Amino acid sequence: MALVKESRKSALILIILLFFGLYLFYFPSKTPSVKDEILFIAKDMIAQGDIVVKITPDGFIPLEVNIKQGEKVVWWNESGAYAWPASDLHPTHTLYSAFDPLEPIPEGQAWAFVFNRAGEWKYHNHLKPNARGLVRVE
Ligand SMILES: [Cu+2]
Incomplete structure (x- = not known):
């Protein structure tokens, strides 16, 4: 049971990291424009x-x-x-x-x-x- 919870937690962290990576990919830090x-x-x-x-x-x-x-x-x-x-x-x-x-x-x-x-x-x-x-x- 504890193992299942642990792997769910890992999956959740992985998903969060994945979304964060995608966010950075699609919305890179704003470069100043005119x-x-x-x-x-x-x-x-x-x-x-x-x-x-x-x-x-x-x-x-x-x-x-x-x-x-x-x-x-x-x-x-x-x-x-x-x-x-x-x-x-x-x-x-x-x-x-x-x-x-x-x-x-x-x-x-x-x-x-x-x-x-x-x-x-x-x-x-x-x-x-x-x-x-x-x-x-x-
Ligand atoms: Cu004009």
Whole structure:
């Protein structure tokens, strides 16, 4: 009787180890991707002095911002819907491919991007491509 119990216990341990092994096989430790670095911020986390572009139902306000290289622009979504500011050209965003949150910003949240490349960066709302804007980086 004791032997039967012991072998059941061993089988149970073996099954648990097997599942654990399968788990590791199918879900290896998460490697960071570009998407994992996207952090949306609540609007009350926007610092005073940040350069903020509001996303409204009528588009970006202001339409243009002028910044220096290495400065950050914060897009604050108060459009009442998801919004997705991203580099031209729609839909590939290849002009400045890093300038793209890669997913929509929820209403009431914000996304920040640091411009390390000088230039005139036209962008649009990927979900509403008629809404357009410009970031001039010198
Ligand atoms: Cu687009």
